[in-house]
Amino acid sequence: MTIDWQKVAASYERDLLTDLKALIAIPSVRDVEHKTAEAPLGPAPAQALNAMLEIAKRDGFDTLNVKNVAGRISFGQGDTKLGLLGHVDVVPAGEGWDSEPFVAKIQDGRIYGRGSADDKGPTLAAYYALRLLKDQGITPKQTVQFI
Numbered sequence: 001m002t003i004d005w006q007k008v009a010a011s012y013e014r015d016l017l018t019d020l021k022a023l024i025a026i027p028s029v030r031d032v033e034h035k036t037a038e039a040p041l042g043p044a045p046a047q048a049l050n051a052m053l054e055i056a057k058r059d060g061f062d063t064l065n066v067k068n069v070a071g072r073i074s075f076g077q078g079d080t081k082l083g084l085l086g087h088v089d090v091v092p093a094g095e096g097w098d099s100e101p102f103v104a105k106i107q108d109g110r111i112y113g114r115g116s117a118d119d120k121g122p123t124l125a126a127y128y129a130l131r132l133l134k135d136q137g138i139t140p141k142q143t144v145q146f147i
Contacts, residue, residue, distance in 0.1 A: 008132060016128050017111075019055050021104040023048060023120045024113035028089045039068050041089065048088040052123070056146075059131050072147050075130050076140030084146040086123030090115045 031042025039046035046068040053063045053071045062074040076082075093101035093114050104113040111121060130144060 003136060008136065009128075012128050012132060016124055017104075017106070020111065020116070020121060020124050021113075023051060023088060023124065024104040024115050025102055026051060026088075027093075027102045028115070029092050030089060041069060045089045048120075052088050052127075056127065060134070061130070070147060072145050073127065073130070075134060075144045075146070076142055078140075078142045080142035082140070082142050082144045084126055084144060086126055086146065087119045088115070088123060090118070090120070 026044055026048040028044045028048035029042070030045060032040075034042050036043070049068060049071050050065065053065055053073070056063050056073040064072040064074075066072070099105045099112060101114040104111055104116065106112075115121065127146065130146060133140070
């Protein structure tokens, strides 16, 4: 079977951008002043983590939430484990934005918004690579744990 990977990947663009816009809209800056037992890093980081895990659940992946501090998305099979790392928290937006930092803006082929490059965008890109494999019926012989 031959797969045109570029064509398949391009078919996910709308979904990826929808998910990225939703994640960017969460101002997931660490906020220990408002931390709770359920949200030890603050409410917005917990919200972003849960949003990412809900995306994975929606797409049929096994997920685990570790005390609203970290999460895991599992895919594949086997005793050997491959770890992928990403994060959906962000540093404060700071000064100098030409647009709202927590509203994704696409301009000249680029996505602007807090977290679009570090690390919500790359996290979703890696996630969508797993989703693409899963949707194509390709199951890794090792267990991929996206943390």
